[in-house]
Amino acid sequence: MQVDETDRRILRHYLAEPGLARAVLAERAGVTQATLWRRLERLTQGGVLRGERVVIDWRKLGYEVEVSLRFTLDKTNPRAFDEFIAAARLVPEVVGIETFLGRVDVRLTVIARDMAQYQGIYRAGILALPHIAEVEALMLIATIKESEGLPL
Numbered sequence: 759m760q761v762d763e764t765d766r767r768i769l770r771h772y773l774a775e776p777g778l779a780r781a782v783l784a785e786r787a788g789v790t791q792a793t794l795w796r797r798l799e800r801l802t803q804g805g806v807l808r809g810e811r812v813v814i815d816w817r818k819l820g821y822e823v824e825v826s827l828r829f830t831l832d833k834t835n836p837r838a839f840d841e842f843i844a845a846a847r848l849v850p851e852v853v854g855i856e857t858f859l860g861r862v863d864v865r866l867t868v869i870a871r872d873m874a875q876y877q878g879i880y881r882a883g884i885l886a887l888p889h890i891a892e893v894e895a896l897m898l899i900a901t902i903k904e905s906e907g908l909p910l
Contacts, residue, residue, distance in 0.1 A: 759804035764789060768797055769806075776810065816853070816869050823870040823897070827884060828862045830892040838889035839863070849883040862894075 761769075768787045771778070778786070784794035801807045816824070831838045839857065846852050846866055854867030868884070870876035884893070 759800075759806060761801075761806060764793075765797055765801060765806075768794065769801070772798075820871050821869040822872055823876045825868045825870075825876060826896040826898065827866045827868060828894045828896070829864045829866070829887075829890055830861060831863045831889045832891040833863075833889075835889060841888045842890075845887045849879070849887075851879050851883065 764787075768783070768789065771783055771786045775783075780794060781791055784791045787794065789797070798807065802809075829842070831842055833839075835841070842864060843855060843857075846855055846864075849868075851868050851870060852866050853869055854865070856865045857863065858865065866884070868876070868879060870879055880895075
């Protein structure tokens with residue numbers, strides 16, 4: 759799909775302030791509301807825009823612990839990835855699942871209210887996951903930069 763400078767300008771403003779009213783977004787991007795609507799529809803149909811989402815600050819809801827768990831799986835079972843991921847999806851505190859090529863196969867992001875709750879999640883939910891050969895935990899201390907924006 760071709761993305762021109764007008765599309766990029768719309769996307770820049772949309773990323774900067776996703777909650778803007780469409781009329782204000784159109785004005786800032788320098789297009790009519792009808793043009794904005796057509797462009798956003800085309801970008802959505804073309805797969806550039808994949809929807810809108812809400813970003814929740816888990817800490818404001820009382821989740822003080824965030825841990826990134828990196829797993830190497832026992833790949834002697836050809837269904838190891840699928841079975842591990844299916845089981846990980848069932849752990850409510852797992853808020854992110856990513857797969858990789860390399861030494862680390864899967865990374866899970868786990869949140870907990872405190873260390874005691876995390877310890878319970880780790881023992882009952884994480885260690886019960888199938889096909890774990892090795893696990894490494896990295897506790898988040900601070901997020902220095904977090905951006906979903908692109909240099910458009």
